[in-house]
Structure formats: structure tokens, C-alpha cells
Amino acid sequence: MIKPLEGVTVVEFAGLGPAPFCGMLLAQMGARVICIGREGAPPPSGPLARGREYVALDLKxxxxxxxxLDLIASADALIEGFRPGVMERLGLGPEVCHARRASLVYGRMTGWGQTGPLAHTAGHDINYIAISGALHAVGLAGGDPVVPLNxxxxxxxxxxxLAFGVVAAILRARAGGEGCVVDAAMTDGAAMLMSMIYGFQAAGHWQDARGVNLLDGGAPFYRTxxxxxxxxxxxxxxEPQFYxxxxKGIGAExxxxxPQRDRAHWPxxxxxxxxxxxxxxxxxxxxxxxxxxxxVTPVLSLAEAPLDAHNTARGAFAKSGDAWAPECAPRFVGYGQAEEVK
Structure with a gap:
């Protein structure tokens, strides 16, 4: 399998959720990811911890x-997921690290971002997507907003x-020799994921209400x-031909x-x-x-999905001990080569 990030070294500071997910993506694409964890703490485990080298340090x-800093000086990128100011207080902030390696890409993962009125306050996924408009848009008509997992x-x-930003910044650094800070905020990212919906609303094709639109379960031909x-x-x-x-398949010719798109007929x-x-x-x-x-597809449970015929043919899941874990995506295949399925 092609590993497009072979030759890239990333230093990751151990954390929870999104930053480790970024590290997993980079590792699965072939990067060497060195995870720095806290001395005395067990190494990170589970699917998000795959593909790492682990170093335990006492940063006090x-x-x-x-x-x-020696590890960072030989790396292409650093990723961390602490609140703003934590890395600076440790003596590992962007300016210090940049002085050791001018081409370093410094990836920062936070909920609110490095700046703004909420930057130093606590929060979780639900809070970040709440102010982006995304949470308000998900749910049944007349019902409460529904949390779309995290x-x-x-x-x-x-x-x-964050992974996209880090790779883009590495390309820039390799072209010009100068690194930069990647300020990845979940509030910004959640808002950007809503780009098409905001576009629909601006064009008059989306009502600012749950469960009454084309893609939110309001349409009878796009729902469960x-x-x-x-x-x-x-x-x-x-599309009309699929509709x-x-x-015809359900005997309702x-x-x-x-008219399929006439909302008056949807109920x-x-x-x-x-x-x-x-x-x-x-x-x-x-x-x-x-x-x-x-x-039309069956809605599969977490237990059923790894056993689905299409997922099996694609090698979308693999057993890790007694548990299933999703495999690397996307795939990279050489021109003229058959795709390898594990």
C-alpha cells in the first residue's frame, strides 16, 4: 500500500480525542509519529493510538x-491539543520550537481557537458545534436538537x-523552508463543514428549522x-430516476x-x-x-457494520484483539495496480 507521508516525522503530545485522531491519520499515511506522554502514565491505547512510537517524559x-526539544528539532511537524498557553508555560511554545527548526509546522488543536472571547474557557464538542449552527440544524421537525455523536x-x-492543515503547511515549508502555526479550532471547522447548508440557506433553498429540509430528514425520499x-x-x-x-420497488408508482420536490406533498x-x-x-x-x-440500505449497528459484505470486500474494518476497528482511509493505489485489500 502506498504511504504518501513516508519520510515525514511528527511529534505529538499525548491528549484526548481530536489531536490523537490527527496523529493516527498521519501515522496511517506513513508518517513517523513520536508521541510524548506523561512519565508514569500508561501509554495511550485503542484505535486512536495506532502507529505511534511512545516516549514518556516529565515536562516539569x-x-x-x-x-x-531535541525530538522537535528533527521533526517536520508538532501537534498538540492543550488549552492556549499550556505549551508556552512548559517552555515548548511556537517561538521556542521555531528557533530550533525554522521549517517546523506547529499544529494546535483547540475547541475555541487560540484567540477570541472563549479561547481560555472549557468546552466540549457539543459546545463547539452549538455556536457554529451545526447543532441547531440536526433533529426532527418540532423536536430538540440532536447531538450527532462527537x-x-x-x-x-x-x-x-488539523491533519489537512498540517500536511498543507508541510508542503509550504518544503517549498519555501519556513514553517508556520496551524490554529485548528473546532468551532471554525464545524462552521466550515456547514458551508453547503449555509449556501443553500443563502439561495433560499433551506429553512432555518430542523427536519423540514432536503437533507435533514424532512424530505420523504431522504430519511430513515x-x-x-x-x-x-x-x-x-x-434524483428523479432513483426516486x-x-x-416502484415499494409498489407506490x-x-x-x-411532484417530488413539492413540499406540500411531503407529509x-x-x-x-x-x-x-x-x-x-x-x-x-x-x-x-x-x-x-x-x-436503499440497511441501517447497521456497530456490531453489524464490520460484517457487511461491502465493508468486508473493501477491508474497511480489521480485528484488533477481540474488537473491530476501522481501517485506514482513504486508500492510495498506484496507476494500473489492483487495490490491496487486507
């Missing part, structure tokens, strides 16, 4: 600070964008439905006379579809639509 001791702030808007066995299918037949295939369409879907089990519907373009 001058000799261990010097050792950390995917939007911690990982999508946090660790993933409960089946006879109290499991669920996901329906995403946005027609779905409606008569409803194709109603009637949803009620009819829900009634039909409730007559069969999830797996019966999955079998009926298998291989079709109706955009």
Missing part, C-alpha cells in the same frame, strides 16, 4: 524539556482539518424508516404523479412510504433493493 524537569466538532471539524422488526432502512433517492426506482408521501416499509423486515427490504439504484 529541565532535562526532559531539552529532550523534547463527529462534527472533535473529528470532522477538529482532528481531520422503521421496518416490521423495529430495525431501520435508510432511503436517499434524491422512481424506489417508489401512483405517487409518482405528485402525504412520508406517511404512505412509512406504512409500506413497516410491512417488511429490514433485511427483506435490503434484499429486495439489493443491486438497484433506489438508494
Amino acid at each position: 524537569r529541565g532535562e526532559d524539556i531539552a529532550r523534547a 463527529l462534527v466538532g472533535d473529528f470532522g471539524g477538529g482532528g481531520m482539518l 424508516y422503521r421496518c416490521a422488526d423495529d430495525r431501520w432502512i435508510a432511503v436517499g433517492c434524491i 422512481a426506482a424506489f417508489m 401512483d405517487l409518482l404523479d405528485l 402525504r408521501l412520508q406517511a404512505r412510504i412509512a406504512g409500506v416499509i413497516a410491512t417488511r423486515t429490514r433485511d427483506e427490504w435490503a434484499a429486495l433493493f439489493a443491486g438497484s439504484d433506489a438508494c
